[in-house]
């Protein structure tokens with residue numbers, strides 16, 4: 291236990307704001323703003339385990355959003371201060387807002403990422419590959435951070451950095467990766483018992499729904515994203531952030547006002563077009579309820595329609611339009627039936643990969659395939675993936691990839 295002398299240091303954990311996320315750009319901004327504002331009132335410090343931004347190279351107006359958010363936040367009367375930083379980047383503020391870049395901000399090594407830019411501007415502390423000590427009335431909290439790296443490089447990164455807790459501090463280990471216990475999909479994912487020992491709290495980002503587990507007998511918390519992104523079942527829960535009390539080891543989840551997301555399932559079995567249209571409307575109406583909050587309603591159709599009728603006989607676009615001023619409706623037709631036999635798609639549907647983003651899923655396949663082939667080049671498979679998905683012109687990316695692959699050319 292930390293050295294408790296009656297001083298409370300409350301740490302807010304808020305994650306995955308995805309500023310600039312195109313589909314819900316305004317939500318991403320507003321909900322991050324609400325989360326940060328409420329977190330600043332409920333806690334002495336805020337830690338952010340990655341994905342502040344939705345992209346590696348945000349446009350200037352998205353950077354402006356982030357600058358506005360964090361500048362306003364910095365100016366609040368913070369009683370706690372950051373008194374020591376040993377990390378890859380220097381600290382240019384003592385305001386206790388400590389972050390790491392996530393997978394969405396991950397760039398090739400040696401290239402600046404947008405979270406680091408906020409650090410350079412003194413709006414937060416990028417604690418990648420090192421730690422920051424937050425102090426309040428003599429009570430010390432150490433936050434060790436490892437920014438999002440390729441999954442297969444994470445273990446080696448832990449080994450290289452060898453994060454150790456500090457004596458007489460409350461020690462937090464913060465990272466941004468998939469874990470095998472939550473996503474039993476790739477052997478590359480770190481297992482709980484492989485995380486560094488001796489910390490008092492483990493904090494992860496990356497997964498967009500709330501997770502509460504135990505690692506080495508201590509709490510392991512993922513607050514989930516503050517904005518809807520994946521529109522999967524698990525995202526129906528309310529968004530928010532954790533506040534962890536380092537003196538008592540207790541924590542609470544603070545819900546924020548966020549756009550509602552409802553998944554409704556409609557069984558098409560034996561129905562004709564008219565019945566299906568009517569049932570779809572009923573389901574949407576029930577999900578919309580009252581209020582003007584414009585929820586996202588995702589209708590998932592299943593089953594086989596009455597013989598002789600087809601899904602295309604139903605005017606789904608028309609139904610979506612009918613609700614345009616009350617809800618954002620999405621109708622998922624079982625048009626994927628032709629690939630239903632694929633086990634990967636099956637497991638995706640059954641939810642064992644519920645928490646995974648499409649990008650990570652693609653990355654997983656890419657890495658597996660390269661491993662199966664006699665891939666033996668110096669650049670790691672997922673580094674290659676990162677390189678190929680860099681936001682630069684195709685020509686530049688290919689040139690860079692070729693240079694990496696064939697350094698002698």
Ligand SMILES: [Mn+2]
Pocket residue numbers: 306341392394496497498515
């Ligand atoms: Mn994320």
